[in-house]
Amino acid sequence: MFNKKMVPGTFVALLLLVACSRQETNAPQALQPATELRYGFTTEPATLDPLSPANTADGRSILFNVFEGLVKPDTEGRLQPCAAESWTVEQGGLVYNFTLRQGVRFHDGSILNSGDVKFTLDAAIAAGFAGFAQIEKVETQGDYTVKVNLKTPDTEFLPYITIGIVKADNADREKNVIGTGPYKIESYTVQQSLVLRKFDDYWQRFLPEAKDMPHLDKITIVFLADSNALLLGLKGGSIDGASITGSIAHQLEPDRFDIVPGYSAAVQLLALNNGVKPLDDIRVRQAINYGIDVQEIIDTAFYGQGDPSGSPLIPGLAVYYEKSLVNPYPVDVDRARSLLAAAGVPNGQKLSLEITVPSNYTMHVDTAQVIVGQLAKIGIDASIKLVDWATWLSDVYRNRKYQATIISLDAQNVSPRSFLSRYHSGSGSNFINFKSADFDRVYNAALAEADDEKRAALYREAQRIISANAASVYIQDIFYFKAFRGGIYGGVLNYPLFAIDFASMYGIARDSKAN
DSSP states (O other): OOOOOOOSOHHHHHHHHHHHHHHHHTOOOOOOOOOEEEEEESSOOSOSOTTOTTOOHHHHHHHTTTOOOSEEEOTTSOEEESSEEEEEEETTTTEEEEEEOTTOBOTTSOBOOHHHHHHHHHHHHHHTOTTOTTEEEEEEOSSSEEEEEESSOOTTOGGGGGSOOOOTTOSOTTTSOOOOSSEEEEEEETTTEEEEEEOTTOGGGGSGGGTSSOOOSEEEEEEOSSHHHHHHHHHHTSOSEEEEEHHHHTTSOTTTEEEEEEEEEEEEEEEEOTTSTTTTSHHHHHHHHHHOOHHHHHHHHSTTOSOBOOSSSOTTSTTTOOGGGSSSSOOOHHHHHHHHHHTTOOTTOOEEEEEEEETTOHHHHHHHHHHHHHHHTTTEEEEEEEEOHHHIIIIIIITOOOSEEEEEEEOSSSSHHHHHGGGSTTOTTOTTOOOOHHHHHHHHHHHHOOSHHHHHHHHHHHHHHHHHTTOEEEEEEEEEEEEEETTTEEOOOOOSSSOOOGGGOEEOOOOTTOO
16 A cells, blocks of 8 residues: 555564454445545745745645656656657767657646757756756757757666656746646645645546546645644544654554655755865864764764764665764764864863754754764864745855755765765855865766776765865754545655655545544
């Protein structure tokens, strides 16, 4: 019924046992299954334009259902044909030829063609999307063939083509949201809700293997203030589902809710602004790393659910993940104090550190509270500054006016570049102000490397450089849960991306006495 990713933990095992037991032994007689879903979010999309770099992880997870690219990742991270039914790679990765699927319709009923794809890719280049600067030229050959010429060969270019295709003649993509995905946006009321309506002419609906996707007619995304509001909404019935952390899942009755485990596919970190004092001193950054006990954070703020990662890359990208970084800075209070003293902080004197945290993310606030106590042990007087999401985006991410912050960084596609590109000294998304000539050299070499094994080795080396420079404190890929009213919905999938796939979900037939 659900695509469950089994993970260790008594709590998780209990939740799955109770939920599955209820659904299997108390299977209700079929009446009308649910056709709608109300799903809680704690942040709103920064934009509804898939070609705007300003979007956030939650925004992209919504647009995952509205827009589609030439290819699309499956639950294992493999890239599958989407708007492109096939492609060829020529000249060792210098040229990509895409044959478009005929009959794919936009939400306004018009047919997608090669001109729309060229416009989309050219717009992504202009917007500065990672990976698109290496495109030399995009050419159309008839209505259904697109040729992408790269400046240098790149056999790892395909993940970038997951970017959502837009209509070439849509003058206002923010207000007139038109994609080719399984759902179209019916309405959007700021700070209240966003309604998705099933797109009846979605191309996959006519494929035998798709079983008439999407199944649910309507998705109402309800915007709530924070994780506590999600909990109240779930318990009170104002929402049918939400993505939650362990601290919230522990407060849900397993006989009333189906709780599906998975990972966020995002790196939670204590981001350190390498461009401001005293964090411009590597010894201070190293001291902070030695002073933080990641396992204690997981045990305290996440009820023990999760694993330390130590890297700017998620462990789920196993081929590229540097396993030696699971615990690169073992807790060492004496060493941390020694490093601070070497940096000019005498023993007995406290160093101040302000940690800016978006207040709507309860798990980041909880993490910050644990870290404040840990840093006090090494002589750092840390304080928490809570801000709303809009302020965080403006002050921290865009203007880089902060010392430290706790956030999760996701990827736009299933590629190590999406995680590592932000650390390049020339990247506009390098909000931690990390600068390393060694990293730039290795990262650039990885971009140019055609051999898969050598490229993976370079990515692992790049992670080691970031860690050696103590760029930030890398905590974990947060262990998440998706919670739903019990026995109502099936078809929940987990992806190696921060995304929720509403199109795969369906209502379960139940009797009138079911909860």
